[in-house]
Amino acid sequence: MTTSSRYYPNLYKDSVSLMTVSAQIMSIDGIDTASVVMASATNIDNLTEAGLGPFDVRPNDLLVALSGTSEACEEALTEADDLLTKTASPGDTGAVAAQPITSIQMAVARDPSHNFVLVSVPGDYAAAEGMKALRLGMDVMLFSDNVAAADELRLKTYARDHDLMVMGPDCGTAIVNGVPLGFANVVRRGPIGVVGASGTGTQEVTVRVHQLGSGISQALGTGGHDLSESIGGISMLHGLAALDEDPATSVIILVSKPPAAGVAAAILDAAEASAKPVVIIFLGADPSAITRNGVHGAAYLAQAADMAVALAKGQRPRGGDIAVSSEMRRRLTDAARGMAPRQQFVRGIFSGGTFCFEAQLVHAADGITAYSNTPTAGNHTLERITLSQDNTIIDMGDDEFTQGRPHPMIDPSLRDARIRQEVDDPTTAVVLFDVVLGYGSSLEPVAGLLGVIGTSRAAAKAAGRSVVFIGYVCGTDTDPQPRKDIVAALQAAGVLVASSNAEAAAWSATVITERRKVTP
Amino acid sequence: MTPGIRVTAGTIGSIIDLRTARTGWVHSVFTHAVNLELGGEMWTVVAHDGHDAALTVRLSGVVVPGDLRLRIQDPVCVRSSHVRAGASVIDTRTAVRWLPQMYDVNLCGLGGRAFELEAAARHVAWEGSWTLADAVAGALECGGRSDLEEAVRRAVGRGPGLTPAGDDVLAGILAVLTAPGVAADCEPFAARLRAALAPALPATNEISRALLRQASQGHVSRPVWELVRSVLSGRAAAASAPARTGVLATGATSGGDTCAGLVAAGRLLSRSLEGIEA
Numbered sequence: 002m003t004t005s006s007r008y009y010p011n012l013y014k015d016s017v018s019l020m021t022v023s024a025q026i027m028s029i030d031g032i033d034t035a036s037v038v039m040a041s042a043t044n045i046d047n048l049t050e051a052g053l054g055p056f057d058v059r060p061n062d063l064l065v066a067l068s069g070t071s072e073a074c075e076e077a078l079t080e081a082d083d084l085l086t087k088t089a090s091p092g093d094t095g096a097v098a099a100q101p102i103t104s105i106q107m108a109v110a111r112d113p114s115h116n117f118v119l120v121s122v123p124g125d126y127a128a129a130e131g132m133k134a135l136r137l138g139m140d141v142m143l144f145s146d147n148v149a150a151a152d153e154l155r156l157k158t159y160a161r162d163h164d165l166m167v168m169g170p171d172c173g174t175a176i177v178n179g180v181p182l183g184f185a186n187v188v189r190r191g192p193i194g195v196v197g198a199s200g201t202g203t204q205e206v207t208v209r210v211h212q213l214g215s216g217i218s219q220a221l222g223t224g225g226h227d228l229s230e231s232i233g234g235i236s237m238l239h240g241l242a243a244l245d246e247d248p249a250t251s252v253i254i255l256v257s258k259p260p261a262a263g264v265a266a267a268i269l270d271a272a273e274a275s276a277k278p279v280v281i282i283f284l285g286a287d288p289s290a291i292t293r294n295g296v297h298g299a300a301y302l303a304q305a306a307d308m309a310v311a312l313a314k315g316q317r318p319r320g321g322d323i324a325v326s327s328e329m330r331r332r333l334t335d336a337a338r339g340m341a342p343r344q345q346f347v348r349g350i351f352s353g354g355t356f357c358f359e360a361q362l363v364h365a366a367d368g369i370t371a372y373s374n375t376p377t378a379g380n381h382t383l384e385r386i387t388l389s390q391d392n393t394i395i396d397m398g399d400d401e402f403t404q405g406r407p408h409p410m411i412d413p414s415l416r417d418a419r420i421r422q423e424v425d426d427p428t429t430a431v432v433l434f435d436v437v438l439g440y441g442s443s444l445e446p447v448a449g450l451l452g453v454i455g456t457s458r459a460a461a462k463a464a465g466r467s468v469v470f471i472g473y474v475c476g477t478d479t480d481p482q483p484r485k486d487i488v489a490a491l492q493a494a495g496v497l498v499a500s501s502n503a504e505a506a507a508w509s510a511t512v513i514t515e516r517r518k519v520t521p
Numbered sequence: 522m523t524p525g526i527r528v529t530a531g532t533i534g535s536i537i538d539l540r541t542a543r544t545g546w547v548h549s550v551f552t553h554a555v556n557l558e559l560g561g562e563m564w565t566v567v568a569h570d571g572h573d574a575a576l577t578v579r580l581s582g583v584v585v586p587g588d589l590r591l592r593i594q595d596p597v598c599v600r601s602s603h604v605r606a607g608a609s610v611i612d613t614r615t616a617v618r619w620l621p622q623m624y625d626v627n628l629c630g631l632g633g634r635a636f637e638l639e640a641a642a643r644h645v646a647w648e649g650s651w652t653l654a655d656a657v658a659g660a661l662e663c664g665g666r667s668d669l670e671e672a673v674r675r676a677v678g679r680g681p682g683l684t685p686a687g688d689d690v691l692a693g694i695l696a697v698l699t700a701p702g703v704a705a706d707c708e709p710f711a712a713r714l715r716a717a718l719a720p721a722l723p724a725t726n727e728i729s730r731a732l733l734r735q736a737s738q739g740h741v742s743r744p745v746w747e748l749v750r751s752v753l754s755g756r757a758a759a760a761s762a763p764a765r766t767g768v769l770a771t772g773a774t775s776g777g778d779t780c781a782g783l784v785a786a787g788r789l790l791s792r793s794l795e796g797i798e799a
Contacts, residue, residue: 016773017772
């Protein structure tokens with residue numbers, strides 16, 4: 002083990018850059034400690050005390066201090082140097098570099114062929130940026146949330162009048178011309194087009210289509226508020242029309258929670274008028290109420306994908322309930338019967354909001370009501386989001402969990418801690434969770450979770466309890482985090498991994514139903 | 522000579538003096554901010570979506586400070602409401618001066634509001650900030666001069682960030698102690714903290730020193746001002762959420778570190794008032 006350091010006189014970098022450089026060099030194999038800090042006297046004292054000094058620096062200097070193997074330190078210093086000097090602004094280097102593109106207008110001026118803009122700025126400014134793009138004749142994806150409803154309507158009305166599309170606000174997922182945008186998965190291109198008002202709902206459908214051997218032509222987002230009465234589904238209707246005209250699309254899937262009644266009617270009319278078969282999943286709505294000529298209602302997300310793939314192959318789509326295989330039912334029943342008397346409840350810990358929603362619906366179909374921070378009809382609001390009660394199914398990606406910290410898809414540590422908390426609860430019978438892969442998500446989504454499962458399971462066992470872990474991994478083998486590797490790691494840790502979110506929830510409901518028989 | 526550009530300022534800070542001619546130079550350059558050193562003051566030029574502060578010039582339009590093509594040590598000249606930096610010119614003649622809005626203080630429930638702020642900031646702040654904040658507040662409340670000097674010395678320049686976390690903590694404490702409505706009651710605390718801080722300032726970098734000097738005089742950024750207002754005036758949670766979000770989004774941990782200071786000072790204020798009432 003050796004120590005190394007380098008300092009940069011009078012170099013100022015903003016805090017986010019410092020943190021980014023620090024995290025990147027810390028991840029180099031063989032690095033034990035890495036500090037990238039302003040060389041204030043106190044920081045120098047601390048680093049010296051930690052054995053990383055001495056240093057001959059001044060408070061205005063930027064210091065990189067390391068300990069680790071000599072090869073790793075050398076590599077880290079080179080990388081830090083690269084990151085700190087490559088990204089330097091013109092003023093830092095003493096040279097004027099090419100002007101960075103800092104506005105939509107500048108991007109268009111540099112290359113007039115641009116026709117699509119992804120806006121990800123604080124909500125207060127997103128509408129203005131979106132409108133600038135629309136006025137330049139560009140389609141817009143608004144990743145930003147917290148955009149006022151009046152602004153959303155203004156943007157979408159303008160877009161509709163100019164034959165453009167606004168995806169969002171709060172549109173987190175899209176695949177446009179094969180390019181995943183936001184939180185999206187690497188899927189095969191193919192004949193199925195998707196318009197989704199739900200990010201993880203769209204991910205589930207596109208991933209399932211890929212797994213069934215088919216592919217996606219386009220996956221367009223609308224934002225969760227599009228199907229409200231006030232917006233009227235402007236983006237979903239535009240997306241449906243666009244896919245109807247798209248020669249690469251032969252089947253269309255529409256994904257949403259139940260829309261406002263008037264909006265649902267307009268969408269169903271448009272779907273029925275489409276020249277192509279349309280599969281609609283309005284989560285929680287009765288599929289038979291949706292189904293009509295050329296329009297096929299699905300009961301759950303994966304089923305929507307199954308039906309679309311069948312239609313693309315010229316086959317008859319099949320609906321119905323989620324089936325739990327007899328082999329799995331036997332395993333789950335055996336596990337339920339081996340539990341301690343107090344173990345009665347499911348604890349669903351989700352990073353995908355739509356997965357949380359769907360899991361509640363699946364449990365409700367089996368007569369299992371739950372508490373949640375985002376309860377579906379008939380379920381109850383959790384009194385304290387930090388504490389589960391009875392059956393609890395929570396969305397840890399909801400605002401109250403993510404304010405001031407990354408979404409659990411990006412940083413799953415809070416989700417992992419919550420799972421540990423649930424396993425420690427003597428009333429927990431099942432821990433149900435999702436792992437969402439793809440661009441935008443953590444590159445190591447289960448690194449912490451596997452340890453949590455191992456230690457908490459052992460602690461539960463020592464206390465005479467056995468908890469069933471049921472997981473679902475939303476992703477593909479071509480994602481940056483290959484699904485097969487994640488599934489294999491979870492299975493090795495004793496997790497039952499389902500093929501869809503709905504199936505995972507059905508497994509969980511099977512256990513809880515069995516527990517009710519044992520402990521009425 | 523690199524060709525410059527001419528831009529217009531949308532707002533200028535509450536204490537910026539643009540009538541007195543002065544010269545200085547460019548201190549540091551970032552994409553979204555440029556610092557100018559002018560006669561012992563550090564002015565900051567930010568983009569239109571940046572935050573107002575006492576010595577900040579906020580540009581209008583889509584130009585960001587990185588577009589000004591400035592280099593460190595470029596000369597700066599202020600004259601007739603124009604700021605010439607390098608070859609670029611910022612025209613402030615039509616700019617609006619940002620003046621912090623005064624407010625009434627309602628200290629009933631202050632402890633609860635401090636708790637809510639801590640819960641929101643807990644995961645954002647650097648982990649060492651809470652201890653530093655408590656140490657300084659504790660020394661202010663019941664420590665002697667040397668205790669306070671030691672607590673401040675341990676905080677100044679400590680931790681990650683361009684403005685080290687400990688400096689943000691101190692700025693947060695000062696933001697509360699110098700806030701309108703409580704400044705008179707808190708002046709003994711503020712005066713002791715200023716006295717302890719002055720000799721410790723050389724230990725940190727120049728940007729952070731400027732932050733602390735301004736905070737010592739009650740000058741903080743607009744989001745911090747509004748957050749302190751919501752905490753001290755007891756505005757409804759919904760009304761205070763944007764201010765809290767604005768502060769917490771500052772830097773990597775800076776916003777959270779500032780909140781650690783606000784929370785500690787809020788509790789100090791709450792306890793000292795209980796003492797007075799008892």
